[in-house]
Amino acid sequence: MGFPGTWMTESESMVYRVVPKCACSSIGQIMYYSDHAAFFDGDIHDAKTGLHKWAIEESQPKITDNVRAHGSFSFSCVRNPYTRILSSFFDKICGIQRNGQRYRGNLVPMLAQKYGIEVEGTFDQIASFRRFLLFARDTIRFRKPMDPDIHWSAMSGHLSTFIVNGGRFDQIFFTETFNDGMQKVLNAVDTPVPIDLAAVPRFNESEGHGPKRAHPVEDFFDDLSMHLVYEIYKRDFQLFRYDFENPGNKMPLGEIDLDAVHAKLGDCAQRGRCPRRLRAAPRSISAKMKARQRVWACSKRWRATASLRSSFCWPRSAVSTKSRWAEMAARPAAGSRAWSASLIARCWSSNMSRVIRCLNMTWRLKNTPCCSRSNIERIMCSI
Numbered sequence: 001m002g003f004p005g006t007w008m009t010e011s012e013s014m015v016y017r018v019v020p021k022c023a024c025s026s027i028g029q030i031m032y033y034s035d036h037a038a039f040f041d042g043d044i045h046d047a048k049t050g051l052h053k054w055a056i057e058e059s060q061p062k063i064t065d066n067v068r069a070h071g072s073f074s075f076s077c078v079r080n081p082y083t084r085i086l087s088s089f090f091d092k093i094c095g096i097q098r099n100g101q102r103y104r105g106n107l108v109p110m111l112a113q114k115y116g117i118e119v120e121g122t123f124d125q126i127a128s129f130r131r132f133l134l135f136a137r138d139t140i141r142f143r144k145p146m147d148p149d150i151h152w153s154a155m156s157g158h159l160s161t162f163i164v165n166g167g168r169f170d171q172i173f174f175t176e177t178f179n180d181g182m183q184k185v186l187n188a189v190d191t192p193v194p195i196d197l198a199a200v201p202r203f204n205e206s207e208g209h210g211p212k213r214a215h216p217v218e219d220f221f222d223d224l225s226m227h228l229v230y231e232i233y234k235r236d237f238q239l240f241r242y243d244f245e246n247p248g249n250k251m252p253l254g255e256i257d258l259d260a261v262h263a264k265l266g267d268c269a270q271r272g273r274c275p276r277r278l279r280a281a282p283r284s285i286s287a288k289m290k291a292r293q294r295v296w297a298c299s300k301r302w303r304a305t306a307s308l309r310s311s312f313c314w315p316r317s318a319v320s321t322k323s324r325w326a327e328m329a330a331r332p333a334a335g336s337r338a339w340s341a342s343l344i345a346r347c348w349s350s351n352m353s354r355v356i357r358c359l360n361m362t363w364r365l366k367n368t369p370c371c372s373r374s375n376i377e378r379i380m381c382s383i
Contacts, residue, residue, distance in 0.1 A: 004161055005150075008052040008063050008072065010035050013189045015067060017076040017162045020151045021084045021091070023175045025203040027077060030182065033200070034191035043098060044203070068166040073189045076162075078155050078240045079175040080250045081233035082217055088151040089132050094119045095210030104149075111135060114145065125213070129220050133228045140232050156235040160265040172240075172256050218248035239264060 005018040009031050016031060018024045028044035032051055040047050052059035066072055092103040093111065102108045111117040115131045118124065140148045150158070162169070170188070173181020183197050221229065230237065230244055237244045239261050241254040 002054065002060060003063055003067055003165055003167060004054050005158060006054045006063050006067065006162065006167075007031060008059070008066060009191075010050065010052060011192050012052075012062075012066055012072050013191050014185065015063070015072045015074040015167075017074070017159060017167070017169070019076055019078060019155050019158045021087050022077045022079040022155070023178055024077070026178070026200070027182070029203045030186075030195060030197075030200060034186075034193050034195055037193045039203075046098075067162070070168055073170050073185065074162075074167060075171040075173070075185050076159055076169060077173055077175055077178070077181065078159075078236070078256075080242050080252075081155075081229060081236050082221060082242075082247045083250050084155075085133070085136065085152050085229065085232075086129065086213070086217060086220060088149075089129050090210045090213060092149070092151050093117065093132055093210075094128075107146075110145065119210075125211070126215060126220055130222070130225050133225055137228050137232055152232075154233050154236050156239055156265055159261070163262055163266045168262065169258060172258065172261065174240075174252055174256075176251050216248065217250070218246070221247040235264070 003017075006015060007018060007028060008015045011034075013034065014031060016027055018028075025044055028047075028051065029039050032038075032040045032044060032047065036050055040050060044051075047053075048056065052062055054060055054063055067074065093108060095103070097103050108117075108119060111132070112119075115135050117128045117131045117135070119128065135145075136152045138144050139146055140153065159169070159172070171181070171185060173184065179197060186195055186197065226244070226247065236242065240256055241252045243249045243251075243253055
């Protein structure tokens, strides 16, 4: 897969893994200035020269060799998930983009039709944002009605592409403490042009694209909204130490543990698989096979015996379901469920759902001191 979203200075002094909506415009301009003593005239995302970008085919071999050899200082920047997705909503959904059009063409009309999101004129920002959260969750969890967009995908998913392909971060800092974090990066590298970070302007390319936020951050998130945010960004909250309980607190609760980040996000590489958002789409299968899968998945017997199949270790020598029941009854099984042969024979004459109810109730009653065997069998006969 390579290193999508990775930028590198032409002098190869630093490597940056872009995370959208996390000060990427300011960082890109600083990287450009460190080589050319001037800022890029326009949006740094549109720059085709002056920076090595993975999106530029000629730059890919240089980025790959540098990152895998760890030849430069590698870093990235993260942001509070609450403010990040709120910024994505006002910029990409409510705003007009650089080309004078809505983001992704017919995305906004589709959201208005399917989710009831309003972005025109004077609208209820809180209600529209909460409906957008449902849409964002659907794209990430179910990939419907579209694949996840990079602007509201989890930050851990972006960083994992760098790690699983052989990269390693030297620093990950917070957007909320941008000056301190970026200064540590500049102190750790030798740039052709010295940079006075205090004199660098902020390049907020999304500013002015959409309406101003009319409410504080915490007003946009009720209990359901917080649940949806946590469902989407659970790993971000855990790895980057942000406060899930208080949306109004945008500051992190502690420093980032880089070893933990590499261990968690690189775990999928050690197991030989990719993160969920990067996993390849399943191969197409025939309609006949799909029908067979649906029949099997919906089978009453399969669903009814799920708990039993997970509780017992069936012997491979058993050739039929009935013989498995007999072996299970005859097995002394220290610490496992042991059933009498007579009870199983009686249960076998009933349908599978009654078998499950009988066995589960017997197990509960056997752990009740006041219940004798005769009481158990009498209750079983009445089920």
